[in-house]
Every structure is written in structure tokens, then in C-alpha cells.
Amino acid sequence: MEISISQIEKILKKENLLKEIRIGDNWLYQFPVEEYETKFLDLQSNSRTIKRDTNTLFFCKGLTFKQAYLQIAIDNGVKYYLADREYKIDDHQVTGIIVTDIKKAMALLAAEFYQHPEEKLTIVGITGTKGKTTTAYFLKHILDRTFHQKVALLSTIDTTLDGQNYFKSHLSTPVALDLFRMMNEAVENGMTHLVMEASSQAFKQSRVYGLRFNVGVFLNISPDHISPIEHATFDDYLFCKRQIISQSDVMVINQDSRYYSFLHQIIDEKNVPEITYGRQLSADYRIEQEARFSFVSQHLGQLLEFHLQLDGDFNKEDATAAMAVSQKLGASVDDCIRGIEETVVPGRMEQFELHQNIQIYVDYAHNFDSLNRLLNVVRNQHPDHTLWVVTGSTGKKGLNRRVGIGKAIGNFADYAVLTSDDPDTEDPNDIAKAIAGAINNPKVHVKYIEDRKSAIQFALQKAQTGDAVVVSGKGEDPYQKINGVDVPYDGDAVVIKKLIKALDNASNG
Structure with a gap:
């Protein structure tokens, strides 16, 4: 796969995306003719994955992008970068292609590079x-x-x-x-x-x-x-x-x-x-x-x-x-x-059974509409027994979900165990408090257990014959995002399978 300077210039001008070409202190609107047939053999937006011996076009993208990342790319051999702002580069051998919208430019050039x-x-x-x-x-x-x-x-x-x-x-x-x-x-x-x-x-x-x-x-x-x-x-x-x-x-x-x-x-x-x-x-x-x-x-x-x-x-x-x-x-x-x-979908309405006919439902439901519909289905299947919900909500995004999740719990659940679900840089306890504050049903019992596996275990151990336990939010997601880091997590379905085996063995032992 490859893309040439002439192709890049043509595409960016056609879409009215090109602002200017910067080589040192020089401003250009056309590449020098001798550069038109220069070909890029790779496109990258991560300075750490650049192959030194490959002529790479580097994209400076993202809200957290820093000039230091561009310098790393240059140190790794990059001679051309594409950005939506000017960067002061001492090396006059480095060319900056400045555009009005780097994300649109990236999509169009990627399509061309991979031959549509x-x-x-x-x-x-x-x-x-x-x-x-x-x-x-x-x-x-x-x-x-x-x-x-x-x-x-x-x-x-x-x-x-x-x-x-x-x-x-x-x-x-x-x-x-x-x-x-x-x-x-x-x-x-x-x-x-x-x-x-x-x-x-x-x-x-x-x-x-x-x-x-x-x-x-x-x-x-x-x-x-x-x-x-x-x-x-x-x-x-x-x-x-x-x-x-x-x-x-x-x-x-x-x-x-x-x-x-x-x-x-x-x-x-x-x-x-x-x-x-x-x-x-x-x-x-x-x-x-x-x-x-x-x-x-x-x-x-x-x-x-x-x-x-x-x-x-x-x-x-x-x-x-x-x-x-x-x-x-x-x-x-x-x-x-x-x-x-x-059709079976991993982490979507997966059902398991614990001893004594305790039904467990795993689903990705993580907002009002999806959780409300899920709990309605489960309540109709278990009208005369306790409905347990183990759930949480994400940190830093989807902030309106918390009220919706609390409202859905109040509509159908008997017992809510609030726990972590990708809290990122937020305190999961604060997220749980926001959910609990939206549960407008005094009959719902609420407990907070930060560790998700422990929260699931608590619900399974407390559930009685005929009860239903809904574990929602993560499905088979193998990570918990904590402080910006993806921390490995088994996924709700795997956690439940392990707990069922352990609890069944304990009851038979």
C-alpha cells in the first residue's frame, strides 16, 4: 500500500481541507514539483509504532496530543506530518501539511492509501x-x-x-x-x-x-x-x-x-x-x-x-x-x-442457573431504556420473587445514565447492589451515590460494594430459591477502566460461571 504527495495534495484541495504546507518558515500552497512522486508506505498516528526504515506520514491527532509526540516521530525518521495546527519544528527537512480538519483528512487519505x-x-x-x-x-x-x-x-x-x-x-x-x-x-x-x-x-x-x-x-x-x-x-x-x-x-x-x-x-x-x-x-x-x-x-x-x-x-x-x-x-x-x-450474543441476555432455581441474567444494559426494558422482562418472569440488580455506571462519560439507571432500578428491583463499572478517574462510591439518589422507591434495598466480583458474589449468596439476579453494564468486557488504565477483568459471564461452580461445590460439600 502507498500514497503519493500528489495524491494527498489533490484530495485535500478537492475537499477544501488544505490550509498550507509548512517547511521551516516557508508557507506553500503547492508542494515542490520534485516531491510529487514521493510515496508514503505507512500511515501512523502513534509515534511509538513508527517503523524507522519506512517512509511514514504521521498524523498529529487527539485532544491530548503534545508536540513531544511529534518530536518522537521525527526522531524515528518521520519527514512529513499532517496536523490541524502549526508546530514549531527546528528541522527544516520536516514538512508540515496543515489542514482544517485532521479527522476528515485522515479518513479520506486512509481510504486512498488502502485503495478504497x-x-x-x-x-x-x-x-x-x-x-x-x-x-x-x-x-x-x-x-x-x-x-x-x-x-x-x-x-x-x-x-x-x-x-x-x-x-x-x-x-x-x-x-x-x-x-x-x-x-x-x-x-x-x-x-x-x-x-x-x-x-x-x-x-x-x-x-x-x-x-x-x-x-x-x-x-x-x-x-x-x-x-x-x-x-x-x-x-x-x-x-x-x-x-x-x-x-x-x-x-x-x-x-x-x-x-x-x-x-x-x-x-x-x-x-x-x-x-x-x-x-x-x-x-x-x-x-x-x-x-x-x-x-x-x-x-x-x-x-x-x-x-x-x-x-x-x-x-x-x-x-x-x-x-x-x-x-x-x-x-x-x-x-x-x-x-x-x-444467534447468541456474548454478554447480551445470557442466562445462567444457580442451585435452588436461582436465575442469573447477564446483559450490557447501561442506560435507562435498556435497563428498564431488561428489568421489565425479568420481573415478568419472576413476579413473586426477589429481583436483585448488580450494576454501576461509567466515570467521566454518559453522566445522565446514572439517574436513568436509578430510575429503572426503582421501577422493578427489590435489591440493588451498586458497584464499579469503568469508574476511570472518578470515585466509584460517588457514582453509586448518584445512582442511589435517583432510586425513587423506598422499598428497594441498596448496598454498595466497590469490587465488582465481590458485589456479584454477595447477590448470588443472598439470593433465595426462585429469585432472579440481573448483572448489567459490562457483559463480557474483559477490562475495568480505572484511572485511565484498562485493568484486566474476567467479564461478568466468566465471573458468574466461576462463582456458580464454587457455590454449587460448597452446597454439595
Whole structure:
């Protein structure tokens, strides 16, 4: 892979991103002719990963970027850097390419460097406050049947670039350099399709700038990710989410979703074909005849029965969205039925059983809507027994989640064990107090245990025959973010499996 100076100049000028070229004290708007054929063999934004013998274009990006990082890159052999501000460099052999928006520039240049892998894949982009990962897994299972295991996946939980081998994801949507590198690797592995989550930050941070989705999916929207380092307001959050419309060839959208009428107006004005789903009579794919693990979908007068391994009405919505997308891409009815039936999502409505018929539910639910719906499902399954909730909330981001989590607990739970969930630089006790303060139900017993494993253990040991224990927030996330560091953590499901084994052995001993 390579990209030349002439290609870079052409792209940046076409998109009106180039401010100037800085070589020492000289300002230029065109590179010297003799440099046009200079080729870069690598793109990097991390000064520690630069290969000294490779001509690398270095991107100065990020809120915490320091000139010291650029100097490290220069010391490692970098001669060209791209930034959205001027850096005073003593070495006149170093060229600065100054742009108006480094994130947009990075996305466009990464696409060119990797020879536009997005044009060689059929791409489905999924956005929404909740359900993105579950919908992505439903799609992966369906489309694997249709396209013979040639489907790559980028999700919050796992990533696969060859359709078979998975590794843990760091972001719901990777930064542009990683995203286009991953797409290129998927193409080289023979993949024909890519299912990916498109987070609000992916649009706000221009990670998917210039990317077209063959099908875009808008699942739902509710207040989340509102904080100084994410979205200052819900208006900004919704604005970022709805950018998927202008980047999609076809939109699949939940007709029951809040703000559907508003979103429909945008879809209509931009002349984007629309496919709807939901429980409304006018939906193209209508959900009806619902049971706990099954439902019927009506489309064009045809009634189709589906069976799921995942509990909860919201999973029926995600399955229906996946079916609508899959059929648009050519999947058969049988592929949809079988793909949905076999789908299991790590950390999403996973169920375990402890001795004495104590049911344990593990889910990623981490805001009001998702936790409220989850607890409603579990309460309906255990109407006459104690409902335990072990949960927490993240530090520094999604600050509005804390009140929502407390409200959901107050609506359905009997006992809340509040604990750590990526507290970062905040005191987890302060986060727990904010959640507890929003539990407007005096009948709910609240206990705080900072260590997450100990909190889960407490709930499992105290639960009685017939009770239900919900452990929410982390799912299978293998880390706890503490003071800016990802500290290894087994993940809730693994912790629970180990505790069940230990408690069962103790009861039988």
C-alpha cells in the first residue's frame, strides 16, 4: 500500500481541507514539483509504532496530543506530518501539511492509501442507542448462510476480518486509520460483506467520513452519551446519529422509534429509499403474535414465524431489523429464519442457573431504556420473587445514565447492589451515590460494594430459591477502566460461571 504527495495534495484541495504546507518558515500552497512522486508506505498516528526504515506520514491527532509526540516521530525518521495546527519544528527537512480538519483528512487519505476497500465490500452500518450489537450478530448469522461465511463484523464486543476468527474490539467503530486498514484486511481475506456498528462518536469524530453504507439501519434513539467529552446535548447526539441517513443508499428504520416522524422527513427529503419495521400496521415488516422466545413477522402479506434464543421484546425488534436488511441484500426467508434462531450474543441476555432455581441474567444494559426494558422482562418472569440488580455506571462519560439507571432500578428491583463499572478517574462510591439518589422507591434495598466480583458474589449468596439476579453494564468486557488504565477483568459471564461452580461445590460439600 502507498500514497503519493500528489495524491494527498489533490484530495485535500478537492475537499477544501488544505490550509498550507509548512517547511521551516516557508508557507506553500503547492508542494515542490520534485516531491510529487514521493510515496508514503505507512500511515501512523502513534509515534511509538513508527517503523524507522519506512517512509511514514504521521498524523498529529487527539485532544491530548503534545508536540513531544511529534518530536518522537521525527526522531524515528518521520519527514512529513499532517496536523490541524502549526508546530514549531527546528528541522527544516520536516514538512508540515496543515489542514482544517485532521479527522476528515485522515479518513479520506486512509481510504486512498488502502485503495478504497469500502468499494469492494457490501457494507451495512447500524446506529441506535441500544441494540446495535445484537442486530449486528443477527445479521452476521443470516448473511453467513447467504454468502458462504464471507461476512466480516465490527461490533462493540468482537471483530472478525476473516469471518471465522474473532478478537476483542476496542471501540464500537474504529478510528479511520484502523477502520480502513481492517476493511482492506477483510477484502484480502476474501470477505464480500461487512456488518459494522456506527456509533454517534463515529460521526462526530469523522471516523466514517466519506464512507457509504449500502444499507443503513436506525434502530432507536434515547438520551445517552451526554457528557462534556461525548455529546454536550441530546440535540448534538441525535444530529450525529442521523448523519447515517445521508451516507446510506437505503435506510431500514424502526417505525416505533422516538423521533421517527422527524427522521422520516430527512430520509424523504434526501430521496433515500426507506424500509420500515415495528409494530405499527403501516410497517413494511410488522411484528405480531409475540411469545417469550418467538414472534411472527408479516411482510407483503406473508406470515413468517421466528424463534429466538434471546429473551426480551427488544430482541424481536433487532431480529426484524436484521431480516429487513438481509432480504434487501438477497437473503432467503429460510436463511433469515435459521440465522435468527441460531444467534447468541456474548454478554447480551445470557442466562445462567444457580442451585435452588436461582436465575442469573447477564446483559450490557447501561442506560435507562435498556435497563428498564431488561428489568421489565425479568420481573415478568419472576413476579413473586426477589429481583436483585448488580450494576454501576461509567466515570467521566454518559453522566445522565446514572439517574436513568436509578430510575429503572426503582421501577422493578427489590435489591440493588451498586458497584464499579469503568469508574476511570472518578470515585466509584460517588457514582453509586448518584445512582442511589435517583432510586425513587423506598422499598428497594441498596448496598454498595466497590469490587465488582465481590458485589456479584454477595447477590448470588443472598439470593433465595426462585429469585432472579440481573448483572448489567459490562457483559463480557474483559477490562475495568480505572484511572485511565484498562485493568484486566474476567467479564461478568466468566465471573458468574466461576462463582456458580464454587457455590454449587460448597452446597454439595
